Amino acid sequence: MQGIHLTADLFECACPINLLTDRGALQEACIRLVRRAGLTVVGDDFHQFSDTSGDASGVTGLVLLAESHLAVHTWPELNAVTLDVYVCNFREDNTSKAKALADALVDLFQPERANRNSLQRGSPSAPDSPDRNHLALEWLTPDVVHGFARRHPPAVIQTPIQRLEWHDTRALGKVFSLDDAFMASAGDEFIYHECMVHVPALTHGSPQSAFVMGGGDGCSARELLRYAGISRIVVAELDPMVIASCRQHFAEVNCGALDSPRVDVRIGDALATLRASDEQYDLIVMDLTDPGENEASPANALYSPETYALIRSRLSPSGLVTLHIGSAFYHPERFRRTLLELRSVFREVAPYKAFMPLYGTEWGMACASMVGNPARMSAANVDAQLIRHGIDGLRFYTPRVHASLFAWPAYAEKLGA
Numbered sequence: 001m002q003g004i005h006l007t008a009d010l011f012e013c014a015c016p017i018n019l020l021t022d023r024g025a026l027q028e029a030c031i032r033l034v035r036r037a038g039l040t041v042v043g044d045d046f047h048q049f050s051d052t053s054g055d056a057s058g059v060t061g062l063v064l065l066a067e068s069h070l071a072v073h074t075w076p077e078l079n080a081v082t083l084d085v086y087v088c089n090f091r092e093d094n095t096s097k098a099k100a101l102a103d104a105l106v107d108l109f110q111p112e113r114a115n116r117n118s119l120q121r122g123s124p125s126a127p128d129s130p131d132r133n134h135l136a137l138e139w140l141t142p143d144v145v146h147g148f149a150r151r152h153p154p155a156v157i158q159t160p161i162q163r164l165e166w167h168d169t170r171a172l173g174k175v176f177s178l179d180d181a182f183m184a185s186a187g188d189e190f191i192y193h194e195c196m197v198h199v200p201a202l203t204h205g206s207p208q209s210a211f212v213m214g215g216g217d218g219c220s221a222r223e224l225l226r227y228a229g230i231s232r233i234v235v236a237e238l239d240p241m242v243i244a245s246c247r248q249h250f251a252e253v254n255c256g257a258l259d260s261p262r263v264d265v266r267i268g269d270a271l272a273t274l275r276a277s278d279e280q281y282d283l284i285v286m287d288l289t290d291p292g293e294n295e296a297s298p299a300n301a302l303y304s305p306e307t308y309a310l311i312r313s314r315l316s317p318s319g320l321v322t323l324h325i326g327s328a329f330y331h332p333e334r335f336r337r338t339l340l341e342l343r344s345v346f347r348e349v350a351p352y353k354a355f356m357p358l359y360g361t362e363w364g365m366a367c368a369s370m371v372g373n374p375a376r377m378s379a380a381n382v383d384a385q386l387i388r389h390g391i392d393g394l395r396f397y398t399p400r401v402h403a404s405l406f407a408w409p410a411y412a413e414k415l416g417a
Contacts, residue, residue: 002122003068003088004095006102010081012112019109020076021056023048029108030063030072037101039087039094040066051077067094070101081109086121136167136175138182138360140330146360148172159241166249172358174249176217178242178289184217185358186253192324192363193287194397195354195405197223200283200320200367202385203374207282210234211314213270213302215287216242218254221263224283226391233263234281236270243267271307280316286323291334303338308345312370320369325351327361328412335364339416342368350375351417352405354396364417375406 018025027046034041046061057077063070067087074081085102087094106114130149137147154165154177167175172187184192197220201207209232212220216237224233235258237243243265247258258265266273270288291300301307303323311321325338342349346368352375356363367374379399386392386399408417 002090002120002124003086004098005084005086005119005121006098007084007117007119008082008102008106009115010083010106010109010111011079011114013079013081014110014112015108017076020058020074020079020081023056023059023061026059026061026072026074030061030070030105033101033104033108034063034065034070037104038097039101042066067097070105072105081111088122136165136169136177136182138177138180140327140360144330148175150175157241157245159239161239161241164239164242164245166245174253175358176245176250181290182358183289184219184250184253186250188357189217189219189253190395191354192356193219193223194394195352195365196220196285196287196322196324197283198391198394198397199352199365199374199402199405200285200322200369200372201227202382202389203367203369203372203377204282204318204320205385208232209279209281209316210283210285211274211281212236212285212287213274214238214289215285217246217250218256218258219250220285220287221260222254222257224285225257225260225262227389229389230282231262233260234266234273235263236266236268236273238267238269240267271302271310274310274314278314280314280319282316282319284311284315284319284321286311286321288323290324290326303341305341305344308342308368312345315369318369318371320367320372321346322365322367325364325366327359328353328364328408328415328417330361332415335412335417336415339366342366343416346370348373350406351408351412353408353412353417354405364412374402377402379403 023046031041043064048059049057051057058074061072070085072083083105085098087098133153134150135147136150137145139145148169148171151168154167157164162179165177169175172185175185176183207230210224210230212235215235221233221235224230288302289299291303326334328335347370349368350373351366353362353364382399382402
């Protein structure tokens, strides 16, 4: 059963026309090339099609092999051919013979363009292939897709603002997405939220208030609640259905943080909430959806020098803001531009990163302030701060990890990291 399956779609074929329209010519050529490749013919069947006027048109042919089969279909009206060769490797490895046959057939039809693919078949260790209903996918870029197998189709909630989906994945447990973009998973959210909260909180030293832009999953609030000195946390979430859904489906992950008496959930635009009051905060966490690739994306206004200037005006003198800045590898322009704009507003900007399984890449974050810089904190200082605040049981962030967060590869340094 194990073997190789080779396919080819051939376009603008320059071969003699009879190879596309003559059953006998195509049959003779295919059987000859099969035998030349060292494969064994056990039968064949070729069918001649006719066009509306009764003239010979395309041909469909099948050559049965002791090793499996060759199938070929010609489209003379398009000067095109599709073909596939499948051989099993039950008693011997026939891979080289299959490749030789496929190469010979492509040469026979002399295409101007060819689309060729190779697939390994029948591997006993291969997992079940999920169908579309059992795959959760996100496009990292227009050319790169990333995803997970899920146990069943997602639970879909169409809010007035966006489409929210809950996925039950084998790898990361519960995952929720907004408009096809992964937001958080039960399996790895702690990496992101511990970095987004503890890096600025420990740099500040004694935070007493925090403002979360977005954060409807409640996980940033959960980490902020570890600090006994923080008396008030405002979570400004645009979509009330995100809050309601995460209270229901993510309570075991966010530990009920959204219902803490220290958490003030505000429904509405986070920027409007900041503008409506002169209140200052020690920490502002931009726990938001990503900016879009086009100018019309509603999230884009949240990542701009004007927004950063408003945030700076709402920070206490020693306050810090954190945000995520995308992947230096997959989103280099967004990464570079965000750091440049942050530095136009804040004196201290420290980019850092952690690999996020849900996002399929090393995910960039940044901490900005007028005075504090987490990159200058030693492991001993981080350790002392964690002990002072009584914070333990973290699953990712440690004093040693803290230093590693700020070590960037050369390609990211060129972008401003």
